[in-house]
Amino acid sequence: MGVDIKTHIISRAEPVFDENGFAATGMDRLTQAAQVSSRTLYKHLGGKTELICAVLDARRQRFFDQLDVDSVDALFAALETWARTEGARGCFFLRAQGEMGGREPAVAAQVSNYRRELHERIARVLANDLGEAADGDLLDQILVLFEGATSMASYRGPAAFAAARSAAARLLNRTTGHANQ
């Protein structure tokens, strides 16, 4: 077989959840998307909750693979590229948390994984950009911009990334866009 069925089902399920929501997506649409029978899906994944967790795990890895950059500016550029190719419907993990996290601890755990890795990644990129470890306040500011761009992009598109990018540059004392005094 080419790729194993489990990976295939997970990758086909991801855009379906992304576009239709988690709770609102029925198992029939997932089997149809993966072109497998429901029996096969249950044999390989166990159930809907486990499938959602596997999708979250796969997306996290894919997301951070694409965000493997060296500067804050490149970080927002990579985020914009992600949104352009994958679509921007608000943070996938925040939505998963809102829809399932309260009732499914396994989903909440996956969301926590994502947030921890996001924090680490921003700290790493920022340290590399500055040449030294950034203080927590600046890190939080960049994190706010990252979250904000993700949310705002769902209804304002590329303008969200442009705004986040220029704001980050100013916070790093790299004057772009607006005059600094």
Place this chain on the structure above:
Amino acid sequence: MGVDIKTHIISRAEPVFDENGFAATGMDRLTQAAQVSSRTLYKHLGGKTELICAVLDARRQRFFDQLDVDSVDALFAALETWARTEGARGCFFLRAQGEMGGREPAVAAQVSNYRRELHERIARVLANDLGEAADGDLLDQILVLFEGATSMASYRGPAAFAAARSAAARLLNRTTGHANQ
């Protein structure tokens, strides 16, 4: 009667949707929360979709009533106060859009109303703060910070507002928190 039943049902439904999600909340929990029979709820609201729209409308009014401020700094302070009293589970309207907006145009319309008013409000506050109308780029930067603080507060709490606030001050050339150069 004290307040009319329709308003009562709406105000009781809001925290239930906020805490359990829209799709996942059943009508029985809403009737139970409002202490009315299902027949009364349907007579006054029409159905679940109309109830959700009414809840969104009420929340928007309440939200912007509390955000009636004169400066950007006061805007983020008011947002923090809101989060402290109402809870922070991510943007209520973004979640409504993700769960129902795709299938229910009336919900999507309410979300659009909120976003338009948010944009106007930030423009007004910013103009009042600067003494002149702000350019679109700065407005978008503040909007990113607003959205980002709302999202990030759901898992980092007050740190999100502190970060957004100090970042906004720097973008407005009011150096606080970090040294400028």
Place this chain on the structure above:
DNA sequence: GACGATGTAAAACGCTCGTTTTACATCGGT
């Protein structure tokens, strides 16, 4: 004091969901 409006309580309806089960096809390895 009968009446209409307005409320409750609870059963029922039709639908969809996640999941399991039944019956059958395919195919590589010994």
Place this chain on the structure above:
DNA sequence: ACCGATGTAAAACGAGCGTTTTACATCGTC
């Protein structure tokens, strides 16, 4: 040639959903 593993197709399940309906209580008003 056959067997076990692995797949499909589709029916069936129990539960929960949004909604409607039936039956009955309450109460201000003419």
